[in-house]
Amino acid sequence: KLDQKGSDHCLKMNDRFGFYLTKVAGIDNAHNLHAVHIKDILSTSMGNLQASAQFNYMFDIPWLIQQYPVEFRSKPLLIVHGMQRETKAEYDMAAMNYSNVKLCQAKMEIMYGTHHTKMMLLLYDNGMRVVITTANNIHQDWYQKTQGVWISPLFPKLDKGEASAGDSDTHFKKDLLEYLSAYKLNGLKEWQEHIKQHNMSSAKVFILGSVPGRHLGEKKTAFGHLKLRKILQEHGPSVSEVKGWPVVGQFSSIGSMGPNKDNWLCAEWRESLSTAKGLGGLRTADAPLKLIFPTKDNIRLSLEGYPAGASVPYSIHTAKKQQFLHEYFHQWRAEVQGRSRAMPHIKTYLRMSPDSKKIAWFAVTSSNLSKAAWGALEKKQSQLMIRSYEIGVLFLPQMFGAEKFFEVQDKECQNSGEFPVPYDLPPTPYTKQDRPWLWDIPYKDLPDTHGNMWCPS
Numbered sequence: 070k071l072d073q074k075g076s077d078h079c080l081k082m083n084d085r086f087g088f089y090l091t092k093v094a095g096i097d098n099a100h101n102l103h104a105v106h107i108k109d110i111l112s113t114s115m116g117n118l119q120a121s122a123q124f125n126y127m128f129d130i131p132w133l134i135q136q137y138p139v140e141f142r143s144k145p146l147l148i149v150h151g152m153q154r155e156t157k158a159e160y161d162m163a164a165m166n167y168s169n170v171k172l173c174q175a176k177m178e179i180m181y182g183t184h185h186t187k188m189m190l191l192l193y194d195n196g197m198r199v200v201i202t203t204a205n206n207i208h209q210d211w212y213q214k215t216q217g218v219w220i221s222p223l224f225p226k227l228d229k230g231e232a233s234a235g236d237s238d239t240h241f242k243k244d245l246l247e248y249l250s251a252y253k254l255n256g257l258k259e260w261q262e263h264i265k266q267h268n269m270s271s272a273k274v275f276i277l278g279s280v281p282g283r284h285l286g287e288k289k290t291a292f293g294h295l296k297l298r299k300i301l302q303e304h305g306p307s308v309s310e311v312k313g314w315p316v317v318g319q320f321s322s323i324g325s326m327g328p329n330k331d332n333w334l335c336a337e338w339r340e341s342l343s344t345a346k347g348l349g350g351l352r353t354a355d356a357p358l359k360l361i362f363p364t365k366d367n368i369r370l371s372l373e374g375y376p377a378g379a380s381v382p383y384s385i386h387t388a389k390k391q392q393f394l395h396e397y398f399h400q401w402r403a404e405v406q407g408r409s410r411a412m413p414h415i416k417t418y419l420r421m422s423p424d425s426k427k428i429a430w431f432a433v434t435s436s437n438l439s440k441a442a443w444g445a446l447e448k449k450q451s452q453l454m455i456r457s458y459e460i461g462v463l464f465l466p467q468m469f470g471a472e473k474f475f476e477v478q479d480k481e482c483q484n485s486g487e488f489p490v491p492y493d494l495p496p497t498p499y500t501k502q503d504r505p506w507l508w509d510i511p512y513k514d515l516p517d518t519h520g521n522m523w524c525p526s
């Protein structure tokens with residue numbers, strides 16, 4: 070369906086799940102039929118915009134304004150970021166040119182945290198939408214990378230004092246409000262109010278949020294990997310059904326996680342992701358772990374070439390402290406979506422059947438593989454310490470009318486109930502020669518797609 074101007078900036082709503090990849094320039098357009106560009110999300114075909122809020126890490130404000138249809142460019146726009154010092158000043162300066170743009174700086178009170186969350190709140194004259202993505206608000210994040218986008222249904226306005234609090238079976242509205250109130254920012258109050266005034270009962274995904282802090286007591290399971298553990302304990306597959314099923318993590322950056330797997334990765338983190346419904350969430354015996362992270366050659370031979378690696382910030386200083394990780398690594402391969410050369414900036418996590426034909430759940434989030442994003446237990450596991458703001462969504466089969474599991478969509482553009490996993494399953498292990506991409510060392514042996522070498526300063 071085309072919007073009234075006939076422009077193709079409109080969504081082919083194949084949205085059983087509301088989950089899309091971003092359009093990629095330079096690949097066969099057949100692979101972009103069900104993909105979205107930011108202009109599609111902001112287009113008039115999605116609703117008559119009254120105001121919006123953009124949460125992100127990186128902003129090119131003039132570029133962002135240009136992504137709105139001309140008739141929406143003067144609507145109130147709230148930009149929520151976590152920048153400080155010079156970059157904060159740059160954003161303040163850039164926003165001065167737009168009287169409709171306001172800025173909101175998230176508190177960053179814990180060292181090394183980032184405001185990583187990538188979310189759009191879109192208020193229309195007849196409702197509102199929530200969009201959660203992995204792409205920064207800059208041109209190159211929407212150009213030749215593999216990025217994920219979840220677009221909510223249109224949430225209608227509640228009638229004045231309507232009885233129903235307008236929440237869903239996945240308590241989407243309550244969790245989104247809890248996430249926003251954790252910022253403790255007056256500048257967000259109006260958007261918290263907008264959310265309260267809308268009926269979000271049609272939301273079928275769970276919110277996976279992270280907020281900086283040391284979360285304990287009731288709040289211990291509100292965020293990070295313990296929130297995922299809690300949802301899987303209550304609504305996940307049963308232990309007997311998923312015994313031995315691998316956990317797959319796919320991400321574009323890696324934090325420091327100690328000298329061996331038992332410090333965090335294959336202890337608390339994998340424990341949460343391999344949680345199943347059962348007596349006290351008995352975890353299944355150690356689930357095999359498969360981590361998908363681009364090799365140096367994935368980056369070198371990508372559409373962007375070595376510069377793709379500027380968005381895959383794995384530092385040699387971190388890598389050399391955790392060589393144990395490399396036994397879990399798998400290549401980036403996405404033939405199913407025509408995106409093997411569109412480097413991943415998307416972050417996804419899933420639980421896969423041994424024959425890789427089914428998945429028990431799927432999450433798309435801003436969270437990379439790091440303690441900063443997912444949290445680390447402290448003080449005899451009494452509190453979960455999180456450094457960054459993150460947000461993502463979790464898809465459980467029963468919330469989408471699927472029997473037990475999602476069938477994996479292994480051919481493109483199937484409109485059936487299969488889940489569109491963005492990459493090839495089963496994942497392909499690194500060869501003996503493969504090395505993980507490291508962004509802060511030179512590569513002068515082989516040129517990239519554009520004939521260039523990589524010489525980071």
Ligand SMILES: CNc1ccc(C(=O)O)c(C(=O)O)c1
Binds near residue numbers: 381435
């Ligand atoms: C230190 N800053 C960042 C590190 C990693 C990422 C990523 O998403 O991989 C981002 C971002 O793109 O938001 C920022």
